[in-house]
Amino acid sequence: MNQSTVSHRIRLLAGEQDVQRCVDIMVTSDPWLTLGRTREAALVLLRDSTREISVAVDPNSDALMGFVIVLMRGAFVGYIQTVAVAAEYRGRGIGSMLIAHAESRIFSDSPNVFLCVSSFNHSARALYERLGYEEVGELRDYVVRGYSEFLLRKTRGPLNEYRG
Numbered sequence: 001m002n003q004s005t006v007s008h009r010i011r012l013l014a015g016e017q018d019v020q021r022c023v024d025i026m027v028t029s030d031p032w033l034t035l036g037r038t039r040e041a042a043l044v045l046l047r048d049s050t051r052e053i054s055v056a057v058d059p060n061s062d063a064l065m066g067f068v069i070v071l072m073r074g075a076f077v078g079y080i081q082t083v084a085v086a087a088e089y090r091g092r093g094i095g096s097m098l099i100a101h102a103e104s105r106i107f108s109d110s111p112n113v114f115l116c117v118s119s120f121n122h123s124a125r126a127l128y129e130r131l132g133y134e135e136v137g138e139l140r141d142y143v144v145r146g147y148s149e150f151l152l153r154k155t156r157g158p159l160n161e162y163r164g
């Protein structure tokens, strides 16, 4: 944590105002611009009750600074589907805090945290590697032709040895 780290509080996404703010953060930023994520698709994701969505807020103003979406169902249990910080708050530790929050939720049930990063998103990938993630696969032309999604994993060991 560096000197410019901002104070924040993490709470669950609550209500339509949060949803709209998260959608705004997504649809105005890469990687989602390059991936062609529409406002409608982002709204469906943010309103999906099977997702566990946490937001980082300014403890004084309650301004929503970023969010993380965790999926605890499906083939890869413990999937961080999205992490995003509003452009004006980036580089101050909020993304790392949101990822740490998601990891502690996931590790309470499962030894693996999965996430995908686009092949053009070098700075996010550098952050994930610094946080202990390793590439476990490449999905070529997965969302848009010409780019890959890299599947990354951070693990605490085999499923059948894990006690949570």
Ligand SMILES: CC(C)(COP(=O)(O)OP(=O)(O)OC[C@H]1O[C@@H](n2cnc3c(N)ncnc32)[C@H](O)[C@@H]1OP(=O)(O)O)[C@@H](O)C(=O)NCCC(=O)NCCS
Pocket: 029, 030, 031, 082, 083, 084, 085, 086, 089, 090, 091, 092, 093, 094, 095, 096, 097, 116, 117, 118, 121, 123, 124, 126, 127
């Ligand atoms: C990636 C992201 C969530 C990280 O959140 P953050 O609050 O900026 O991250 P932190 O302050 O905890 O860590 C900073 C690190 O994040 C990385 N980073 C990635 N994208 C960044 C950006 N647009 N601005 C600043 N740092 C960024 C850098 O490696 C940086 O490391 P550095 O300080 O050594 O340069 C955030 O920058 C973001 O929302 N980016 C756009 C959306 C995105 O790429 N999401 C990930 C999809 S897989």
